[in-house]
Amino acid sequence: MQPTIGRIVHYTLTEHDAEAVNRRRADYANRPDGPGNEGFQAHVGNHAEAGQTFPAEVVRTFGGTAVNLQVKLDGSDTYWATSRNEGEPGQQGCWIWPPRT
Template identity: 65%
Template sequence: MLPTIGRIVHYTLSEQDAEAINRRREDFAEAPATNTGFVGHVGNPASTGDIYPAMVVNTFGGTAANLQVFLDGNDTYWATSRVEGADQGTWA
């Protein structure tokens, strides 16, 4: 399927995606309460293989696309240059 801007797809987190998401959330949790300017990333832990809805925000021909992944929390994850597939780190 050719991705089009605005389409909702299913994105499967890779190990690197889950680590990046959890690191942002841990950084916020460890930040001093007086530290202003932090964007609070809060939500349930992300795991390798988790599937989340994602919106296509840019396309590069073929099945490559940039995605905004809607996580189980108050934040999103920008998955760049991802292709269609059934493996981790791909969308369907």
């Protein structure tokens, strides 16, 4: 099946992905003036780790199975995963179709 814009898939974070998510969250939490109400996106949520799988929305396709994704994290923010390919369940840096139960 070909991915199309708006479809929900499952994406598994890489070490690099998790570091990027946690760095943004730490930057927000450790601001010198503290968290406030400036209107900026607050990057807060549970610690991200490589190998964790989250739902993601396909936002662009490149033909075949390469896509850009907005990963819905366990927190107030998302992660933009670009040029990711379909893979196997649990394969880091790849997406899969949600299993049917």
